[in-house]
Amino acid sequence: MRRFDTPVLENRELSRDYRRIEVEWPGDAGTPAPGAFLTVGVSGTTDPLLRRPFAFSGYDPREGRAAFIFQIRGPATRLLSERRPGTVLDVLGPLGSGFPDPAPGSLPVLVGGGIGLGPLVFAAREFRLRAAAGGWEAPVLVLGFRTADQVPALDLPEGSVLCTDDGSAGFRGTAVEAAERAAAGGRYGPDAPPVFYACGPAPMMAALDRRAASLGASYWAAVEQWMACGVGACLGCAVRLKDGSFARACAEGPVFDGTSIDWGAM
Amino acid sequence: MNPDLSVRIGNLVLPNPVGVASGTFGYGSEYESLMDVDALGALYTKAVTPEPRPGNEVPRIVETPSGMLNSIGLANPGLEAFVRDKLPELRRRRCPVLVNVAGASEDDYLRVLERLEPEDGISGYEINVSCPNVSHGGLAFGTDPALVERLTARLKRSLRSARPLIVKLSPNVTDIAEIARAAESGGADAVSCINTLVGMVIDVDRRRPRLARGTGGLSGPAIRPVGVACAFRVSRAVAIPVVGIGGILEARDALEYLLAGARAVQVGTGNFRDPGTAARVLEGIRDWMVRNGASRMEDIPGMLDA
Numbered sequence: 423m424r425r426f427d428t429p430v431l432e433n434r435e436l437s438r439d440y441r442r443i444e445v446e447w448p449g450d451a452g453t454p455a456p457g458a459f460l461t462v463g464v465s466g467t468t469d470p471l472l473r474r475p476f477a478f479s480g481y482d483p484r485e486g487r488a489a490f491i492f493q494i495r496g497p498a499t500r501l502l503s504e505r506r507p508g509t510v511l512d513v514l515g516p517l518g519s520g521f522p523d524p525a526p527g528s529l530p531v532l533v534g535g536g537i538g539l540g541p542l543v544f545a546a547r548e549f550r551l552r553a554a555a556g557g558w559e560a561p562v563l564v565l566g567f568r569t570a571d572q573v574p575a576l577d578l579p580e581g582s583v584l585c586t587d588d589g590s591a592g593f594r595g596t597a598v599e600a601a602e603r604a605a606a607g608g609r610y611g612p613d614a615p616p617v618f619y620a621c622g623p624a625p626m627m628a629a630l631d632r633r634a635a636s637l638g639a640s641y642w643a644a645v646e647q648w649m650a651c652g653v654g655a656c657l658g659c660a661v662r663l664k665d666g667s668f669a670r671a672c673a674e675g676p677v678f679d680g681t682s683i684d685w686g687a688m
Numbered sequence: 689m690n691p692d693l694s695v696r697i698g699n700l701v702l703p704n705p706v707g708v709a710s711g712t713f714g715y716g717s718e719y720e721s722l723m724d725v726d727a728l729g730a731l732y733t734k735a736v737t738p739e740p741r742p743g744n745e746v747p748r749i750v751e752t753p754s755g756m757l758n759s760i761g762l763a764n765p766g767l768e769a770f771v772r773d774k775l776p777e778l779r780r781r782r783c784p785v786l787v788n789v790a791g792a793s794e795d796d797y798l799r800v801l802e803r804l805e806p807e808d809g810i811s812g813y814e815i816n817v818s819c820p821n822v823s824h825g826g827l828a829f830g831t832d833p834a835l836v837e838r839l840t841a842r843l844k845r846s847l848r849s850a851r852p853l854i855v856k857l858s859p860n861v862t863d864i865a866e867i868a869r870a871a872e873s874g875g876a877d878a879v880s881c882i883n884t885l886v887g888m889v890i891d892v893d894r895r896r897p898r899l900a901r902g903t904g905g906l907s908g909p910a911i912r913p914v915g916v917a918c919a920f921r922v923s924r925a926v927a928i929p930v931v932g933i934g935g936i937l938e939a940r941d942a943l944e945y946l947l948a949g950a951r952a953v954q955v956g957t958g959n960f961r962d963p964g965t966a967a968r969v970l971e972g973i974r975d976w977m978v979r980n981g982a983s984r985m986e987d988i989p990g991m992l993d994a
Contacts, residue, residue, distance in 0.1 A: 423721050425963060463961065468754040468909040468937065472960055514722070514963075648749050650756060650960040653722070655714035657734075657763045658749035668742055668763070673718075687746065 423653070424451045425514040430507050431487060436574035439493050440537065441503055445511055447481065447488035452516045454481040454488045456545035457644050457677040460515030461652040462502065470498040473514065475649045477621065477676070479540030480547070491540040491574070517652055519677045521545050521619055521642050526557035528640075529614040533601045533630060534565045535622020539574065541644050545619055546579050559614050562604040566597025566626070597622065598629040605637060615639060620680065621646070628685035635681065643680030645688070647671040662687035691977040692984045693970070695729070695952045697929050698852030698877030700812050702784055702952060704729035705985055706942065706970040709933050709956035710788035710814060710856075711735065711760065715774045716781060722963040726782040729970070732954060733770075733778070735790040735816050738799045740766035744821060745900035750889050755908030755935070756957060757887050759821045759901040762790050767800055771807060779809030786854065790816040794839050798846055805848050812851045815843060815876075818858030818883035820905045830858040830883075833870035840874025852877035854931060857922070859911075860886050864918050865925035872926040880931035880954065881922055882915045908957040909935040916944045923949025923989065937965060939972020946973070947992040951985060 432444040447454065454460070461473035476490035494503050505511060521541070524530040530549050534542035546563040553560050563582040567573050570591035573584060584592030585600045593600055605616035616637060620630050621644040634641035647659040654673030661671050662684040669675060693704040707730030715733055716725045725731065743763025750757050765773065770787075778785045787810055791797045797815065804810055817830035817839065829835050836855065844853055855871035857864055859882040868879045884905025889898040897903070915934025923930045932945030933954040942953045958965035982988050 425722055470751060471754055471908055471957070472751050472756060512962075648747055648751075650749050650758070650957075651712070651718070652960075653718045653963075655718040655734075656712060656749070656758070656960060657743060657760045658758055660743060660746050660748060660763070662746060666742075668746075 423515060423517060425512070426451060427510040427512055430505050430509055430511050432507055433503070433505050436491065436576060438571040440491055440572065440574050441494065442479065442489055442491045443502065443505065443511070444487050444489040445513060447486055449483065449486060453483070454478040454516045455520030456548050457520035457541050458516045458518050459676060460488070460490065460513050460517060461649070463512030464498045464501050470501070472650055473652060474498050474502070475652055475672070477541040477644060478516070479544050481544070491537070493537040514652065518672055518675055521644070521677050523556055524549060524558040524617050525640070527614060528617045529559040529605070530561035531601050531605050531616045531618050532561055532563045533597050533618060533620040533622065533626070534563070535597050535620070535626040536567060536572070538621030538623070538644070538646070539565050541621050542619060543576060543578065546582070550579055564597050564601045564604060566600065566622070567591070596626070596629070598626055598633060601630070602633055605639070618642065618680065620644070624685050624688040627680065627683070627688070631680055631683070631685055641680035643678055643683060644676045645671050645678060645683065646676070689978060689983060691974060691982060693974065695929070695985050697812065697854065697952070699850040700784060700852045702729045704970055705946070705952040705973065706966045707732055707786075707931070707952065707954045708959055708966055709954035710816065712956040712959045715778060717777055719959070719963050723967060728783040728966055729952060730784045730786055730811070731781065732786045732788050732814050733774070734764055735762045735788045735819070736764055736767055736770045736800055737762055737790050738767050738796050740764065740769065747898065747900055750898040750904070752887065752889060752906065752908075753910060755906050755910030757889060757899060757904035757906055758884070759899045759904035761821050761901070762819055767803055771803065775807060775809060781809070784811035785809060786812045786814050788814045788816050788856070790819060792822070794842060797839060797843055801843055801846055810851060812854060814854045814856050814880060815840070816856050816883070818856050820858070820860060820884060820886045820903070821901065827858055827860060830867065831861050833866050836867055837870040837874040840871050840876050844875035854878040854880050856883055857881040857918070858883045859914055859918055865921045868922040868926050872928050876928060878929040878931055879922060879926065880933055881918045882911070882934050885911055885914065907934070909937060909941070911935050912941060912944070916948050919945050919950045920948035936969060937961065939969045939976060942969045942973055943976055943988075946985070946988040949989045
């Protein structure tokens with residue numbers, strides 16, 4: 423983990439709501455992994471004051487480039503959307519735990535809801551590249567959006583499934599329904615048990631928790647929580663676990679065993 | 689001329705005036721790879737209570753204009769786990785380590801101090817009578833001068849070591865100077881001010897508070913003028929050193945506190961924004977002292993034209 427100023431290489435609109443920023447990422451700054459995140463200092467003034475956390479959506483060690491996808495939601499992300507290539511960005515990372523590898527023989531089913539897509543797109547590429555070596559099935563990436571105009575202009579891996587709540591792009595229905603079909607149907611039988619990876623809104627994450635339980639599948643969840651320090655010091659980003667205890671999204675997470683999280687408290 | 693940056697608090701000499709505030713820096717190791725923790729003037733730990741505390745329900749933080757609200761609820765692993773798991777790494781620090789002590793009763797504070805007294809690796813104590821985010825103790829002590837004096841006196845009497853006792857004051861009172869005088873009467877070696885201000889943010893779409901607990905403690909540059917005014921008034925009310933806290937992001941912010949009368953400062957929320965804040969602030973204070981002909985920290989308060 424390091425804090426450094428690094429040039430913005432690209433700042434591109436992906437859809438009506440989403441953008442992708444790519445920055446130079448020197449090799450000695452640590453290796454961004456799917457599920458891990460960075461924090462960005464967004465302004466030189468005191469408002470917005472705090473850094474903003476974003477999951478990595480990609481990393482190219484050969485080119486020395488790392489990327490993240492964000493949604494314009496407020497003043498901080500508005501400022502980020504205006505950052506031009508060539509200007510420098512104050513970044514701190516890589517932070518947090520990444521997604522564990524799928525077990526040999528398993529079928530990774532990666533589910534991204536809305537702006538949760540970034541780490542899943544990253545994981546899908548990684549798991550596909552390393553499927554033969556790792557002995558797991560080629561991953562299935564399922565991305566769900568509210569409407570077609572949210573669907574990002576990204577090169578998605580072959581076999582990716584798109585769905586929208588209103589059916590305006592891809593399948594009509596939720597990402598969880600699509601993921602369940604992917605996990606249950608076709609070549610995916612008892613010989614290739616599914617393992618879920620997900621990031622998205624709490625209701626989606628909770629639904630996947632129930633599906634994973636009924637299928638007896640493993641479930642790795644990347645959580646979103648408000649953060650102040652991002653390094654484990656302030657305890658602001660706690661998430662409630664089912665056993666009643668708290669864990670820090672930034673330090674123990676952001677990737678957790680999804681069946682351990684109290685999704686109702688998120 | 690190289691200014692003398694050391695600061696004396698009771699029997700303790702801090703190597704420089706810039707520390708990091710309790711609750712914003714964990715136990716130090718969290719920031720290890722991001723800055724030189726050992727170069728700090730003082731490291732104030734996360735609050736230690738006798739029993740483990742899980743902390744408050746989430747969400748616990750929300751950003752506000754030039755500030756943030758937190759409602760962590762003194763989450764900590766408890767006294768025994770602190771001694772077992774955190775103190776060994778704190779002992780290896782080359783900077784002064786001050787343990788922030790909190791509790792729900794006088795006996796709680798006493799229990800923590802008595803347990804820590806025989807342990808090595810602790811330079812002093814900061815007594816937290818100002819946490820706004822717990823139902824019992826905390827702020828309940830810090831708003832009553834009689835309670836502050838009695839608690840301080842009891843804790844001071846219980847000390848076997850020469851470690852200084854710093855009482856951390858709340859701005860959520862009618863007259864902070866009165867509370868500071870009570871701490872001084874009780875035998876405090878210094879007071880630190882300010883802890884956070886009680887605040888609230890409401891999500892008007894959902895028609896509910898943004899923090900699970902409703903209210904939280906406001907910190908950051910938004911509260912700096914309040915903190916500077918408190919440091920100014922308190923330093924004129926007591927003879928013991930004042931440690932200034934509240935919204936310090938730059939050396940100029942710290943210098944406001946020092947000119948107001950504080951002998952040292954703590955960086956809190958600034959650590960979240962930039963882990964290098966404390967080091968940058970210290971460098972700036974040194975430069976300012978050279979430019980303005982201050983050779984020792986004690987020179988600075990007298991330089992205010994007020």
